[in-house]
Amino acid sequence: MMLTGQTHSDQFGRMLRPSARHIGFCATPLLSGCAAQSAPTFSIFGAYFPDWMLCGMIGVAVAVGLRVLFLISGIDSVLSLRLFTYVSLGIIAALLVWLIAFGP
Structure with missing residues (x-):
């Protein structure tokens, strides 16, 4: 049902507009890579550096x-x-280096 003054493109654009619920639902699989373990790091004089930086x-x-x-x-x-x-x-x-030193 179209209201007066609305076109099909207005309705279509409103249907495609993402809401916060849709964005949150789509972002959930991206967070599955987060683990409870800490990131792979090593300590140099008390400061922690990520392993990828050493490999780079x-x-x-x-x-x-x-x-x-x-x-x-x-x-x-x-x-x-x-x-x-x-x-x-x-x-x-x-x-x-990453595979040999930090790999499985």
């Missing part, structure tokens, strides 16, 4: 080290997508 720093160091090694050996001049190569090598190194 190791990944950056590996990528820089491989760049220097590739420059010395001449492989760097052959690479066509250098940025993506070094970023992916750093990510691979970080994920391997």
Whole structure:
């Protein structure tokens, strides 16, 4: 039933407008990843740092080290997508450290 002055697009827009109840219901599955355990951290001089930060720093160091090694050996001049190569090598190194040190 349409009221005077309302079009079908007004009614359709009102039906699609999310309410707080709908947003809360849809956000509930996203919260299922939260656990009662603490986040994976390690202590350095009393301050807690997340493990992913250590893995990221190791990944950056590996990528820089491989760049220097590739420059010395001449492989760097052959690479066509250098940025993506070094970023992916750093990510691979970080994920391997995460898997070996903190994985299942």
